[in-house]
Amino acid sequence: MTAAVTYESIKTCKQSGARLGRVHTPHGVIETPAFMPVGTQATVKTMSPEELKTMDAQIILSNTYHLFIRPGHEIVKDAGGLHKFMNWDRPILTDSGGFQVFSLSNMRKITEEGVTFKSHLNGDKLFLSPEKAMEIQNALGSDIMMAFDECPPFPAEYEYVKKSLERTTRWAERCLQSHARPQDQGLFAIIQGGMHEDLRKLSAEQLTSMDFPGYAIGGLSVGEPKHLMYEVLDYTTPLMPANKPRYLMGVGSPDALIEGAIRGIDMFDCVLPTRIARNGTCMTSSGRLVIRNAKYATDFGPLDAKCSCYTCTNYSRAYIRHLIKADETFGIRLTTIHNLHFLLQLMREVREAIKEDRLLDFRDTFFAAYGLNDN
């Protein structure tokens, strides 16, 4: 195994805070800014690893919480780790589970020690802590692991956010202490602090003083208005080390990816492309397209005439609409292939625009064409 996770800066954009880079990991390199498909339960829903490689997904995400409650991290470990278990030999990033406890489990209790909660599957009483989250992620063998944090709800009281970020810092310290394999797995800390500039500064200072290989911005994409998210990015990304990867958690609509890249974010994840694909909503260069709409019943053109993906090359809107209406699984495979390709292609064009110092122009052109009804 090579060293843990390192960031290589290729170029910084003259027009904005954007940058071109590479994140080196034991399972390969990620060109940044990058969109990372989400594979919560050890699969990017309906996609095979080969299909993900065809669209050049360079890293995928999976989840400590989900794999802990099913099938159990010990089984994945006995299988030889998550890469072997799901037949994916490129980089994997796993979230630490705290966020999912809050978004999925109805009964939970936070203490300094960790979080007690009920499994959303069978109601079993379970416990996650910094140490447990590290034990699970080490068992999964992911290349990039996230520190165990608390993502405060939005909105949240200033005092609550302050106490929460200070506990998240203490938890990050405990994650560092209990990390079994720092030599070949990168542990990223997660900056919290809600929508308060002084608290974001406090969280960033506390965590960057501990020298993690990478840093994420958490606590966003939790229901706040988009302009507020961009404001937080404006004053938080400059606090993050320029020589380390910057990961904005949970952000993935096309406009947010571009705005995040302009502010110096390197890595993005979002369930959006795969989630909306399941009800037949597609991202196209002129905005969202809801394929169930009757007007597509006899439309024999591709989802997006400007798209070169497998779906747009071989199938019509009419056919995909028929499959989705008939609840045929192949239908959501086709919309998923298209949506993932759309975002991966968008990031290729963003990287090209940074290379040529024209990212702000690219943004204006993209937004003009992309109905801004996207959310």
Ligand SMILES: Cc1ccc(CCc2c3nc[nH]c3cc3c(=O)[nH]c(N)nc23)cc1
């Ligand atoms: C498989 C997988 C799914 C989802 C995620 C990101 C999940 C996610 C957020 N999603 C939206 N906003 C988010 C905020 C946080 C956060 O503050 N902390 C953590 N640990 N995760 C977040 C990571 C991996």
